[in-house]
Amino acid sequence: MLRELAPDLWIAEQPFQYWGLDVGTRMTIIRLQSGELVVISPIAIESLADIEALGPVSFIIAPNLYHHLYAEALQQQYPDAQLLAVQGLEVKRPDLRIDAYLEHHSDLQNQVQYLPFRGFRILDFSGPQCLNEIVFFHPSSQTLILTDTAFHFDAAFSHRTQLAARIMGSYQKLQPSWLERIATQEKQTVKQSIERVLRWDFERVIMAHGSIVEHNAKARLTEGYEWFLNQPLAASAGEEKPC
Numbered sequence: 001m002l003r004e005l006a007p008d009l010w011i012a013e014q015p016f017q018y019w020g021l022d023v024g025t026r027m028t029i030i031r032l033q034s035g036e037l038v039v040i041s042p043i044a045i046e047s048l049a050d051i052e053a054l055g056p057v058s059f060i061i062a063p064n065l066y067h068h069l070y071a072e073a074l075q076q077q078y079p080d081a082q083l084l085a086v087q088g089l090e091v092k093r094p095d096l097r098i099d100a101y102l103e104h105h106s107d108l109q110n111q112v113q114y115l116p117f118r119g120f121r122i123l124d125f126s127g128p129q130c131l132n133e134i135v136f137f138h139p140s141s142q143t144l145i146l147t148d149t150a151f152h153f154d155a156a157f158s159h160r161t162q163l164a165a166r167i168m169g170s171y172q173k174l175q176p177s178w179l180e181r182i183a184t185q186e187k188q189t190v191k192q193s194i195e196r197v198l199r200w201d202f203e204r205v206i207m208a209h210g211s212i213v214e215h216n217a218k219a220r221l222t223e224g225y226e227w228f229l230n231q232p233l234a235a236s237a238g239e240e241k242p243c
Helices: 071-077 159-167 178-183 187-197 217-224
Strands: 003-006 009-014 025-031 037-040 057-062 082-085 113-117 121-124 127-130 133-138 143-145 204-206
Parallel strands (some): 057 082
Antiparallel strands (some): 133 143
16 A cells, blocks of 8 residues: 655555546655654545554644545544644534644654645636645655645556646646646745745655656756746736635
């Protein structure tokens, strides 16, 4: 179930469909120096043995307003773990016991850095929606961990998914699709967010949907966000409530 990418860094994957496309989904596990585990974006887990062999789960993270489906199940398995979530999830999931909001939390023992990716929206069935995503950086493995702020669909995916990625201009590219560009009006805010992310010294990018980029990921993400990075200094037009 688990695949080790680097010392103290693992991922696990499962099938997942979005808008009828096979996009898969992925969770990331980081082991802190204390031996405690941080689980980012939980997926459905059939057996806990592999996880428990790594150490105790101390932090369960719902990194945006969409990746929360399996947080409660993992929380029930590890009731002493803290559920860290983004602000707004308490409205969407009032049934969840949220222990702290990531925006105001800093207790990951200085071994996992993170920041809010402001301004970014996705296009779902009800129109453009705030994502409220927090992105993470694991310095010891030079790994950036995203959820829905970039995708990377390549030949590992179904022909249907590959075709959709080509149509949206994102096939074999590490970037959001045109749907997110259309949905996002606060382009200056997104520009500031990606500029902050690019200050981290990362070589690898893990995202929730798409193939992991193992090498030269910073240059590829810079290229993928070029459309936002090249925005003029003037404030973006739009009357939407800020994300």
